[in-house]
Amino acid sequence: MLEITDLTRRFGDVTAVDGVSFDVRGGLLTGFVGGNGAGKTTTMRMVMGVLGIDGGAVHWNGRPVTPRDQRGFGYMPEERGLYPKQRVIDQLVYLAQLKGMTAAAARAAAEEHLERFGLAERATARLQELSLGNQQRVQVVAALLHRPSALVLDEPFSGLDPTAVDSMADLLREHASTGVPVLFSSHQLDLVEKLCDRLVILSRGRVVAVGDADELRSRGPVRFRVTLDRDAGWVREVRGIHVVDVDGPSALVEVLEEGAEQAVLREAAERGTVREFTPVRPALADIYREVAA
Amino acid sequence: MTTTLRTPPTPSSPSSPSTDAEAPGRTGTRSAWALVARREVVVKLTDRSFVIGTVVTLVLIAGFMGWQAWDSGRTSTYTVAATASDRPMADRLAKDARGVDDTVAVEVDDVADAGAARALLTEGDADAWLHRDGGTWVLTTDSKEESSLTRVTQEVVRQAALEQQASDLGTTAEQLQAGSTVRTSLLTGDAEKAGLASGVAFAFAFLFYIATLTFGITLANSVVEEKQSRIVEIIATSIPVRQLLVGKIVGNSALAIAQMVLYAGVGMVGLSLTPYSSYVTAVSGPVVWFLVFFVAGFVALAALWAVAGALASRTEEVQSTATPMTMLVMAVFFGSLFLDGAAKVVLSYVPPFSAVLMPTRLLEGTAQWWEAVVALAVLLATAGLVVRVAERLYRRSLLQTGGKLSMRQAWSAPE
Numbered sequence: 001m002l003e004i005t006d007l008t009r010r011f012g013d014v015t016a017v018d019g020v021s022f023d024v025r026g027g028l029l030t031g032f033v034g035g036n037g038a039g040k041t042t043t044m045r046m047v048m049g050v051l052g053i054d055g056g057a058v059h060w061n062g063r064p065v066t067p068r069d070q071r072g073f074g075y076m077p078e079e080r081g082l083y084p085k086q087r088v089i090d091q092l093v094y095l096a097q098l099k100g101m102t103a104a105a106a107r108a109a110a111e112e113h114l115e116r117f118g119l120a121e122r123a124t125a126r127l128q129e130l131s132l133g134n135q136q137r138v139q140v141v142a143a144l145l146h147r148p149s150a151l152v153l154d155e156p157f158s159g160l161d162p163t164a165v166d167s168m169a170d171l172l173r174e175h176a177s178t179g180v181p182v183l184f185s186s187h188q189l190d191l192v193e194k195l196c197d198r199l200v201i202l203s204r205g206r207v208v209a210v211g212d213a214d215e216l217r218s219r220g221p222v223r224f225r226v227t228l229d230r231d232a233g234w235v236r237e238v239r240g241i242h243v244v245d246v247d248g249p250s251a252l253v254e255v256l257e258e259g260a261e262q263a264v265l266r267e268a269a270e271r272g273t274v275r276e277f278t279p280v281r282p283a284l285a286d287i288y289r290e291v292a293a
Numbered sequence: 294m295t296t297t298l299r300t301p302p303t304p305s306s307p308s309s310p311s312t313d314a315e316a317p318g319r320t321g322t323r324s325a326w327a328l329v330a331r332r333e334v335v336v337k338l339t340d341r342s343f344v345i346g347t348v349v350t351l352v353l354i355a356g357f358m359g360w361q362a363w364d365s366g367r368t369s370t371y372t373v374a375a376t377a378s379d380r381p382m383a384d385r386l387a388k389d390a391r392g393v394d395d396t397v398a399v400e401v402d403d404v405a406d407a408g409a410a411r412a413l414l415t416e417g418d419a420d421a422w423l424h425r426d427g428g429t430w431v432l433t434t435d436s437k438e439e440s441s442l443t444r445v446t447q448e449v450v451r452q453a454a455l456e457q458q459a460s461d462l463g464t465t466a467e468q469l470q471a472g473s474t475v476r477t478s479l480l481t482g483d484a485e486k487a488g489l490a491s492g493v494a495f496a497f498a499f500l501f502y503i504a505t506l507t508f509g510i511t512l513a514n515s516v517v518e519e520k521q522s523r524i525v526e527i528i529a530t531s532i533p534v535r536q537l538l539v540g541k542i543v544g545n546s547a548l549a550i551a552q553m554v555l556y557a558g559v560g561m562v563g564l565s566l567t568p569y570s571s572y573v574t575a576v577s578g579p580v581v582w583f584l585v586f587f588v589a590g591f592v593a594l595a596a597l598w599a600v601a602g603a604l605a606s607r608t609e610e611v612q613s614t615a616t617p618m619t620m621l622v623m624a625v626f627f628g629s630l631f632l633d634g635a636a637k638v639v640l641s642y643v644p645p646f647s648a649v650l651m652p653t654r655l656l657e658g659t660a661q662w663w664e665a666v667v668a669l670a671v672l673l674a675t676a677g678l679v680v681r682v683a684e685r686l687y688r689r690s691l692l693q694t695g696g697k698l699s700m701r702q703a704w705s706a707p708e
Contacts, residue, residue, distance in 0.1 A: 048530045049530060050529050050530060067533070071530065071531055071532075075526070075527060077527065079522075079523045080523070081523045081524050095527060095528075097328050098325060098532050100321070100531075
């Protein structure tokens, strides 16, 4: 398990990361969400040891993380780049060797992963001859090749087409299922919602929410949709609720006082036929907008 | 998408003890520099422009040497026309020409008169016409002077005139000339060696200049390329930055030295085929000194080139961050050409000037072996210090990406 405790980093007068604490548990996919400049990349770089830490600590399996631990992690930096003029297979083998793999094991693993991403026949091409999407896949392979003990991926899905997003998601799930903690950042909230076991939401250098998707949703406003066989304008008279929207026979209400939705239901039943009465789960994007505002 | 994933290896599992022992199938970081160095070498050797450039240079060196050998061994035979009255002098010219210049041979062609001689010249059947005009010998050619033939003719005619006049005076040419020659002598070394020394010193200073400049720029560019593409972040999480720096210095130094040895080797083989072949043995001893100083000087400068690359954030900025290095390398080169006297002696101990000046002084015979050892020790110590300083600058600037850095900023940058 990767524990991040009170991590702080300042650039001049700007505190980019301000007392950030969360953990990345083994076997789970943890999504790291936040707007531009929220501090995601800075946090990940501190976790990987490529950026100094002004305050706080990173622990790996209960003790302070060491360069040796970090060497075992798989890392994908924010800005993509391998060696443009070198052959794909050669640079993958080189990077895996730097991680400590033998040349033979590195080559076998590289071939296996390229095969998986449908890039086997491009193995001897120079990186710059590949499309941007395929270069991105090679970058992903570079992070996964050495069977990392943890994965820290900065925007791994950006630039991937839907097919590649799916194989990437499969790959991350597979790594997580072997007990590896996986932390990845993303702007694509729908993807994060679908994929992640846990979410960490960052805003202006601070953690504003941590938890699984359901936990986070439960922190959002409780809403109900009620649909009748006649005009629903009367809901405006009910106490303890906030009417979000009324559209003919259908109304969306937000519960302000506990149990107020029951009053709405009783009233509706008295007035006519109730066609629909359902709780409305807020989308993660709404939660995000709310906590990050 | 059905490939099953093997269990991840164990180096960082909770149970692994935090010792330097690595899990089976894994290697430590201590020899990571060798991987980096090998990549630098392989990338360069598979770079078409590098290979072509090296081959072209070798062909040029071999071609120049070959031309020298062919040209110096070539004998030019001149046909000189002369009328019957001038025949004795022409014959003497034919007989003595070889003795004056062994690349000049003269054949005499009899002509009836001046008109016939001119006709021969115009038609190109004779190269020159030797005749008397009053008291003066004249060598007439068609449209261009044959300088070798002229020199030989002047010498032969002068000697003949001298002998004639000596005999008129009842004495000999030797007696007439007694005490008139000046022989040169040097207190230190000898003239031929001094000439050779300055030639070889120039060649090596030039090679050092070219090698430090081209490989230095290559090194700086390979550093900034990794920094710009952020692959350095992946590398820095895989191996210590020191290993990366050392690997780059070793790889590029090996390439530079291999290229120099290749050039120098072809040059020496070529030299052995020319009339200067006796110089090969005279040069080969100092060449070893040059190589030793070359390696130490190159390593010190390479570390600084790596820093120059790390101070830039983009390839376009290397030109300005590398300016001090370019100036330094040029100062070493021009210093080796123009320095003299006390300045030369003092700077032959001061790195990086010592890398070229001390072996030059050894070659000239103006430095003792212990002076070379002292200069080499200073140079090696400096190289070690520079690598350490460079490591700090390199490590701290490598991960800074907000534009160009100054040395001062890099030195005090937080990690």
